[in-house]
Amino acid sequence: MKSKKCEFISFDKLFYVKKSAFLENDVLFEDAIKELHLNHAFEYQMSVFREGENAHIFLTHIKNLEQKESAYPQPLIFTALFPKFIKAKKFCVVFFEENFSFISFFENGRFVGLRNLPQFSLKDLSLKNKKEEFFQNYGILEFLGQNDLIISVNDKFAFGVWLSRYYKHLSVESFFKEDPQKTLCSLCHFSDETNFIKKNELNLKPFILTLLLFLFCFFGTLGVLFLKDYPQYAQNKIARQNNENLQADLKKLDEEIVILEGKLKDLNQTHQNNVLLLRQNEELLQILNTHFEQNKTKSSELYEIFSFLNQNGLRISFLKLMKGKIQFIFNSENDYIKALEKIEKHNKFEIINSNSKELILELKNE
Numbered sequence: 001m002k003s004k005k006c007e008f009i010s011f012d013k014l015f016y017v018k019k020s021a022f023l024e025n026d027v028l029f030e031d032a033i034k035e036l037h038l039n040h041a042f043e044y045q046m047s048v049f050r051e052g053e054n055a056h057i058f059l060t061h062i063k064n065l066e067q068k069e070s071a072y073p074q075p076l077i078f079t080a081l082f083p084k085f086i087k088a089k090k091f092c093v094v095f096f097e098e099n100f101s102f103i104s105f106f107e108n109g110r111f112v113g114l115r116n117l118p119q120f121s122l123k124d125l126s127l128k129n130k131k132e133e134f135f136q137n138y139g140i141l142e143f144l145g146q147n148d149l150i151i152s153v154n155d156k157f158a159f160g161v162w163l164s165r166y167y168k169h170l171s172v173e174s175f176f177k178e179d180p181q182k183t184l185c186s187l188c189h190f191s192d193e194t195n196f197i198k199k200n201e202l203n204l205k206p207f208i209l210t211l212l213l214f215l216f217c218f219f220g221t222l223g224v225l226f227l228k229d230y231p232q233y234a235q236n237k238i239a240r241q242n243n244e245n246l247q248a249d250l251k252k253l254d255e256e257i258v259i260l261e262g263k264l265k266d267l268n269q270t271h272q273n274n275v276l277l278l279r280q281n282e283e284l285l286q287i288l289n290t291h292f293e294q295n296k297t298k299s300s301e302l303y304e305i306f307s308f309l310n311q312n313g314l315r316i317s318f319l320k321l322m323k324g325k326i327q328f329i330f331n332s333e334n335d336y337i338k339a340l341e342k343i344e345k346h347n348k349f350e351i352i353n354s355n356s357k358e359l360i361l362e363l364k365n366e
Helices: 025-036 074-081 122-126 131-138 140-144 159-163 180-187 206-292 296-311 333-345
Strands: 006-009 015-020 044-051 054-061 070-073 090-096 101-107 110-116 149-153 169-171 316-322 325-330 349-355 358-363
Touching: 006 074, 006 180, 015 025, 025 044, 025 054, 044 070, 044 110, 054 110, 070 074, 074 090, 074 101, 074 110, 074 180, 090 140, 090 159, 131 140, 131 159, 149 159, 159 169, 325 333, 333 349, 333 358
Parallel strands: 006 070, 090 149, 149 169
Antiparallel strands: 015 054, 044 054, 090 101, 101 110, 316 325, 325 358, 349 358
16 A cells, blocks of 8 residues: 655645643644634644643644645654654754744654744855854843754755854754655554644534534424425416416407407498498488489489499599489598590590599480
């Protein structure tokens, strides 16, 4: 089975506090968050290293753990020096980096403390002309305390040379040909709680667990209510759909009724017009009967007039009989003009008066 790649989280991406080792991890996490005044606690992951009565707590942002299989705090990886590379019971590691420096303290190979060294980075030291004087005035000797051995890492300004006057000193680079930190990290064996990447436990804080429990209960209740009311919901949905279909059918029926009412209105109007026309024809027949009942000559003349109109396709809207004369009003201008043309060629009629669709004719005496 392929082992997971071990990596470390650099000091500048860590937060560190020391608490009692007798507290549970959840309590340690909450206390560390409060003491460090960190917001958005769920964005941080914790590494715990227990040593006697102390618990050394490291926090880092979860973005620093992306694509990592196994990760430990940088100050802890130097525990791998003991006892394979060094035998001193009490030793410390002074680590230099471009923008930060720190000291890790160890007893019998176990990490016991950490100290930040502000203004002591490689960048800071590069600006000092009298470095040994700066080392002396910085008070670094007081920080190192009663240690049997001082180990320096990435020392580029002869700090170890100066320190050798006061302490036994070694450079970590003297033990390794390749990158010392990666080598040491691969040699580390810590418990799961020291690893930032949790393998077998769900490392959720109490308030997150409470929230998850609440959400589980909430959605569980919704699920029960949904399953309980689903048959009624389905029935209501079908009824609502049927109601919508019925409303659509009723709307369509109303539109058809409006169309039929319009057609019925047109038929009634046509019927009324036909009734009126029938009455007019009846009245006309009565008039004709009155004037021409005993006068066969007049009837014959009237026959000639209607024959003339029918033969030429002429339509009239008005007919009036006067003494020896007949007045016409034609339906259209075209019928009027056509009648004028035909009458002028006809030898039985004489035009007495003509004016915009109106003609007054008189039968010629033969």
